[in-house]
Amino acid sequence: METLINLSELLFKKYPNSANKLVTIFKKYNIKYKVLENTNDIWVRDFMPFCLDNGQLVSYIYNPDYLQDQFYKKTITKIHYKKNHLNLVLDGGNFVRYRNKAIMTDKIFKENPKKSKDEIINEIKSICMLDELIIIPKQPYDYLGHSDSMVRFIDENSVLINDFSIESTTFNTMLKKALNNSNLRILSMKYSDNFFNENRNWGAYLNFLKIDNLIILPIYGISEDKLAINQLQNIYSDYIIETIELNEIIEVGGAIHCITNEIF
Numbered sequence: 001m002e003t004l005i006n007l008s009e010l011l012f013k014k015y016p017n018s019a020n021k022l023v024t025i026f027k028k029y030n031i032k033y034k035v036l037e038n039t040n041d042i043w044v045r046d047f048m049p050f051c052l053d054n055g056q057l058v059s060y061i062y063n064p065d066y067l068q069d070q071f072y073k074k075t076i077t078k079i080h081y082k083k084n085h086l087n088l089v090l091d092g093g094n095f096v097r098y099r100n101k102a103i104m105t106d107k108i109f110k111e112n113p114k115k116s117k118d119e120i121i122n123e124i125k126s127i128c129m130l131d132e133l134i135i136i137p138k139q140p141y142d143y144l145g146h147s148d149s150m151v152r153f154i155d156e157n158s159v160l161i162n163d164f165s166i167e168s169t170t171f172n173t174m175l176k177k178a179l180n181n182s183n184l185r186i187l188s189m190k191y192s193d194n195f196f197n198e199n200r201n202w203g204a205y206l207n208f209l210k211i212d213n214l215i216i217l218p219i220y221g222i223s224e225d226k227l228a229i230n231q232l233q234n235i236y237s238d239y240i241i242e243t244i245e246l247n248e249i250i251e252v253g254g255a256i257h258c259i260t261n262e263i264f
Contacts, residue, residue, distance in 0.1 A: 098153035107145030207255035
């Protein structure tokens with residue numbers, strides 16, 4: 001199954017250094033990529049249709065609440081809806097899938113108030129051919145409400161989460177409870193006590209890109225990187241870990257998973 005990675009042309013215009021570093025990695029591992037023209041921002045994960053394992057593309061309504069101000073509305077990229085379409089408002093960054101399971105934050109309910117929780121869950125499960133949709137609480141201070149900065153699958157029965165106990169033991173407990181309800185084994189990405197500060201209010205390491213047996217890991221260029229790399233190497237021991245320093249992207253609210261979108 002060959003993977004094609006979508007990137008926005010704006011990424012090359014606004015952040016050429018990061019874009020070129022990423023392309024260098026793609027070329028090293030013979031990963032095909034496509035540069036999308038006429039996008040209004042770099043976050044292709046959030047508005048491009050996501051791809052199921054059988055190659056089918058699923059579109060959705062991209063109209064996030066955090067872009068409703070007139071200044072930001074112009075950054076919303078409109079796409080042509082696919083045959084498999086979710087008539088729901090959501091961001092692709094709030095859809096973390098492994099085979100027949102997916103994880104989303106409860107922001108999906110707030111974004112679609114005219115539908116019941118059961119209606120929303122059943123529609124997503126049906127269109128995306130899921131056996132299970134796991135709903136986790138949104139981080140209280142995260143206006144994006146994306147699950148891909150919080151949790152990633154290790155395998156079908158195991159997940160890796162950012163360790164939120166440093167910030168809030170209450171929220172960390174709530175998150176683990178939601179995942180435990182689905183009988184998932186939980187591992188936590190640990191951080192040193194001084195990692196989080198006013199300039200680093202989220203752990204971008206979990207926002208990696210996984211392609212076949214390769215993980216492209218965003219790093220900051222700080223000593224904490226070594227701790228993160230060691231943890232990922234132990235957890236994903238069958239994968240090659242390739243790092244990419246993405247500070248300029250992380251500073252504007254995303255990392256490598258946010259700026260990419262894959263098609264199988």
